[in-house]
Amino acid sequence: MRYVSTRGEAPVLNFEQAMLSGLARDGGLYLPETVPVMEDIAALEGLPYEEVAYRVIRPYTGDCFTEDELRGAIARAYARINHAARAPLKQLAPGHHLLELFHGPTLAFKDFAMQLIAQLFEIALKRSGQRITIVGATSGDTGSAAIEAFKGIDNVDVFIMFPHGRVSEVQRRQMTTPDAANVHALAVAGHFDDCQARLKDLFNDHDFRDEVGLAGVNSINWARVVAQIVYYFTAAVSLGAPHRELDFTVPTGNFGDILAGSFARAMGLPIRRLIVATNQNDILHRALSSGEYRVGTVEPSISPSMDIQVSSNFERALYLAYGKDAGAIRQIMEELKAGGFTISQGALQALREFYVSGRVSEDETLAMIRTIREETGEILCPHSAIGAAVARQNIEPGVPMVTLATAHPAKFPDAVERAVGVRPDLPPHMADLFDLPETVTRVENDVEALKSLILERRTN
Ligand SMILES: Cc1ncc(COP(=O)(O)O)c(C=O)c1O
Ligand SMILES: N[C@@H](CCOP(=O)(O)O)C(=O)O
Numbered sequence: 001m002r003y004v005s006t007r008g009e010a011p012v013l014n015f016e017q018a019m020l021s022g023l024a025r026d027g028g029l030y031l032p033e034t035v036p037v038m039e040d041i042a043a044l045e046g047l048p049y050e051e052v053a054y055r056v057i058r059p060y061t062g063d064c065f066t067e068d069e070l071r072g073a074i075a076r077a078y079a080r081i082n083h084a085a086r087a088p089l090k091q092l093a094p095g096h097h098l099l100e101l102f103h104g105p106t107l108a109f110k111d112f113a114m115q116l117i118a119q120l121f122e123i124a125l126k127r128s129g130q131r132i133t134i135v136g137a138t139s140g141d142t143g144s145a146a147i148e149a150f151k152g153i154d155n156v157d158v159f160i161m162f163p164h165g166r167v168s169e170v171q172r173r174q175m176t177t178p179d180a181a182n183v184h185a186l187a188v189a190g191h192f193d194d195c196q197a198r199l200k201d202l203f204n205d206h207d208f209r210d211e212v213g214l215a216g217v218n219s220i221n222w223a224r225v226v227a228q229i230v231y232y233f234t235a236a237v238s239l240g241a242p243h244r245e246l247d248f249t250v251p252t253g254n255f256g257d258i259l260a261g262s263f264a265r266a267m268g269l270p271i272r273r274l275i276v277a278t279n280q281n282d283i284l285h286r287a288l289s290s291g292e293y294r295v296g297t298v299e300p301s302i303s304p305s306m307d308i309q310v311s312s313n314f315e316r317a318l319y320l321a322y323g324k325d326a327g328a329i330r331q332i333m334e335e336l337k338a339g340g341f342t343i344s345q346g347a348l349q350a351l352r353e354f355y356v357s358g359r360v361s362e363d364e365t366l367a368m369i370r371t372i373r374e375e376t377g378e379i380l381c382p383h384s385a386i387g388a389a390v391a392r393q394n395i396e397p398g399v400p401m402v403t404l405a406t407a408h409p410a411k412f413p414d415a416v417e418r419a420v421g422v423r424p425d426l427p428p429h430m431a432d433l434f435d436l437p438e439t440v441t442r443v444e445n446d447v448e449a450l451k452s453l454i455l456e457r458r459t460n
Contacts, residue, residue, distance in 0.1 A: 008028070016120075018030040074119075097239065106144040109141075117227065242269070249387045253305060256313045285359040382416075
């Protein structure tokens with residue numbers, strides 16, 4: 001399997017090279033040249049999550065990992081998900097199901113991919129003897145998942161930038177309390193888009209990139225996306241696929257999770273619609289409704305992980321919608337630097353073939369947490385509640401709807417308390433989170449300051 005950049009000017013790579021590269025050298029994002037078709041989807045029914053993961057991921061890795069290596073990595077990664085089903089499906093109402101993706105060590109869907117890619121990185125780095133520096137940008141969940149997955153791994157330093165004051169206290173403490181010399185939590189004076197922009201600046205400085213062996217674990221890394229395809233399969237098959245169509249609603253920010261759904265669809269899963277659910281940072285909803293992708297100000301919300309305006313994986317969706325025209329992507333990404341672009345009619349039509357969108361206000365989010373609690377006893381995190389609210393607006397009789405529950409409510413106790421008057425408990429493995437000392441470095445929103453800090457702190 002060969003990986004190409006959305007901007008068409010970077011070397012073509014294999015899976016392992018693309019995984020270790022993060023952002024392509026032309027500033028684009030890697031994606032597979034072709035999409036493997038999943039044969040005999042019905043045979044996945046009843047298989048353990050790990051077996052489905054192996055069958056879904058294997059075609060993407062080519063010959064980069066042996067069968068034993070990949071199966072071993074999957075087994076170790078998902079042994080850390082604290083639920084027998086790994087991604088259990090619960091019925092919220094007739095025809096509406098919740099896919100719980102928060103039973104991993106950091107209580108968000110990011111663990112599904114991050115735990116696996118840490119295993120794959122470790123295998124690849126041991127084999128090559130290479131040392132790398134991972135830098136990540138987070139609005140809260142990617143950072144904690146990355147720190148948890150990569151802490152203490154040889155040959156790797158990890159620097160995570162989060163927007164100072166704009167993540168929940170639980171998220172911050174998950175990043176600032178781990179006691180491992182190879183991880184560094186950086187509180188950046190800015191919002192998430194600033195962190196992601198600085199990350200791309202670091203990748204686009206090729207001298208720096210090569211000097212530190214820069215790697216990325218955000219969803220700009222294709223390996224993150226591929227691991228997220230798996231749970232679309234397990235959920236869909238348990239609801240009757242491939243013999244029955246279904247819809248998914250996905251709380252969306254950086255467009256990685258829903259993009260994974262589009263690859264599940266391209267692999268043969270009968271997904272009718274992928275519904276983008278956004279908070280007030282609604283660039284994706286505006287873009288899909290009007291064709292205008294215009295960057296607004298990032299507004300803090302009670303769903304901070306989705307406080308994103310420049311949605312990095314949307315570039316991959318655009319590349320596909322523009323018929324893999326890398327020149328067109330280079331052109332619109334140039335326009336984005338000046339604030340935005342108009343999606344061509346043809347590409348918009350292609351996106352609208354299966355992407356639908358909705359936006360939820362803060363009050364509607366709180367109301368949905370309350371409603372679901374009253375109706376089912378479940379407490380949703382605010383991101384998942386946004387998904388549930390948009391899903392409810394889009395349910396059609398006879399077509400099962402799955403809403404992705406992307407985080408545990410205990411990560412966002414203030415929002416949950418505002419909605420239903422109770423603060424959800426953290427699970428036992430995190431019971432001491434508020435007693436541990438925090439280590440964090442404040443950084444300016446400035447690429448040169450970041451480079452100096454990384455050069456000074458890395459152990460490579
Ligand atoms: C809890 C939660 N829900 C939803 C999202 C949005 O996911 P994506 O960025 O893949 O669109 C995020 C952040 O990525 C998140 O942390
Ligand atoms: N919501 C994310 C933002 C980064 O997303 P990623 O999927 O590109 O890593 C977060 O929680 O950090």
